[in-house]
Amino acid sequence: MSEVDTWRTWLTVLRTPGLGPGGLRERLLAANGDIDIVLAQLRRHPAQLGDEAAAWLDQPDEARLAADLAWLAEPGHRLLCCTEADFPPQLETIPQPPAALFLAGDASLLLHPQVAIVGARSASAAGLAHARGFARELGLAGFTVTSGMADGIDGAAHAGVLDAGLATVAVMGTGPDRVYPRKHHALARRIAAQGVLVTEFPPGTAARADHFPRRNRIIAGLALGTLVIEAGLQSGSLITARLAGEQGREVFALPGSIHNPLARGCHRLIRDGARLVESASEVVEALAPAAVALGVELASRLSGREGRKDAVPMAGASGWRGDSDYQRLLEALGHDPAALDELVARTGQSAAALSSMLLMLELEGMVEGLPGNRYQRLAH
Template sequence: MEDSHDLHPRRAWLVLLRTPGLGPGGLRERLAAHGGNIEAVLDALLRQAASLSAEARAWLMQPDEARLAADLAWLAEPGHRLLCCLDADFPPLLETIPQPPAALFVAGDASLLLHPQIAIVGARSATLSGRTHARAFARELGLAGFTITSGMADGIDGAAHLGALDAELPTVAVIGTGPDRVYPSKHRGLARRIAQHGALVSEFPPGTPARSDHFPRRNRLLSGLSLGTLVVEAGLSSGSLITARLAAEQGREVFALPGSIHNPLAQGCHRLIRDGARLVEGVSEIVEALAPAAIALGRELASRLDLEPAETGRSTTAADPASQVVLNALGHGPIALDELAASTGEAVSVLSSMLLMLELDGRVEALPGNRFQRLPD
């Protein structure tokens, strides 16, 4: 049942997210000016309606109540959430990108957005070899502790999601439609699996159809959520190159798989490599390159719970009390992540980052099925 205390702020968020011409930047600016009070932002805009565009004024003065009711109904369903930039668990990596979103619609496990992620993208018309590489890299990177993030498009994107799901690992899809729409429609089954075992994420409200200008906007979130972006097959006009460029502009690592000079879908990757992307041939190269960023993210998340960081240069040590609690809880047999969370009382998002640091430190091994095992000292 909808909490009546929460209903008015949530409705205000929905009205403002749908206000023509406001955009995430305008909404964030007004939130800052009104101390984070979303209802105060809406009241102020209503008082200033005369200075707004005709379209914005018409919406604010008489919003479509049926549309807002449909939004609220979608949010009331289990596993659905409006993740706002004021929420404590809003992804910190998105706060550092140009034009950060004001809110995200999430279907599935929103805590995955705090995990160390790597984006895997590439051509929609990928070759069998490219799709095979994408699935293999997704599986191995997932087993190394990274959440696989992609755009649920045909080709490489879909293969990356499947590589994680088939290994019983979570995956995040950042989409260019409303969270209740699936594009392409052939991926309806994939979207259901992602929502059940990962998360579907959109900046666009429910009911928003696919539009060509939505996907470049989506791409900044795809790269922004991730510590790095791996491009597997891309033509010279591929949208994946946009994602790679955005990743570089956001200060993220960009990786590219080389291919045959006779394969047109290798040309985009070769151009990225010439422009400074890391040429990679194996998962270990990516894990090693992203380890410092993963460690920094883990420490930032741990600091939210007032955990003491390790004082040495290692990612985690036996001297770190929080890490020792996790090691003790692991025991000497495989344990599932949710069981570990229950036994330690830690949030899954924080545990995932701590486990990645312990794995990079050679103290923990990730196993299929989102299970972990302590290694001998």
């Protein structure tokens, strides 16, 4: 079966009314991950999902599927399915994990250690400055900043990272071909070129109020921790923070003036157990152990070495040093800055596996991440 045929099967199933990510994942589990078997079973028993699903499965909208396939055929676009090795494992433990994600940009960024920055849409000038500053510092420290591309804090966080020449992840509450709010069209183009746009909604999906809580669970799920900068008591950012806490992730909040209504949500989070932070270095220090652990897991998983106990580096200060893949990577780096795609060619490793290994080396002070997805070996 061709790649286009596989895409068409996935799109047909993803667009089946009433199925949802949970139902699809259950069926994939029963079918050993074979999407063709899932579609065949749905077509044998269409009434299980109702008349609308039965009508779709009997006669899918060919124009809609053709438009989906046209979007996927564009450079940099991808349908990342939960059956693929580089589907982000951190999403597997969230409520109703997505069955597939539509991506525009660099898919490997979803495997990087991420920090979510969220906050008020009607943020103050100080809040916007804090968002840009924290995002830039976290990006320079080796974390990928993730947010929802909303107005206010979200947009400022994305811009702060992009302006530093670094990458960012934007999780959308629309289809990948729609931008909300509309004023962020230029920002979305920058993110697609320098980072990655992510959504579980297929092309053509417009913004709806109920889409954004669903988007928020993915933001919280991708990130090792969530930082809230300015939020009212009724802010959607508090939903993201709550989801992060429920998923066992760290929650950080920036305090503010008692006279600022946009500080009240942060103060409530702090009273409820969120970490009060005043600098990006505090976030980095808190999340570094989790980032190292994620790097170890991904490097092992993506290089197909799970069965080799001697090949999995320990999450300690120097457990990677005896690992031959890490030694080859250091040799491939040489002494001049090298881009990730150059390292892929030199080592034969996948970009996702190398990203995780490079993070480990960066946290150990052996490698420095540079703008433009380049890396420099440091002298020791």
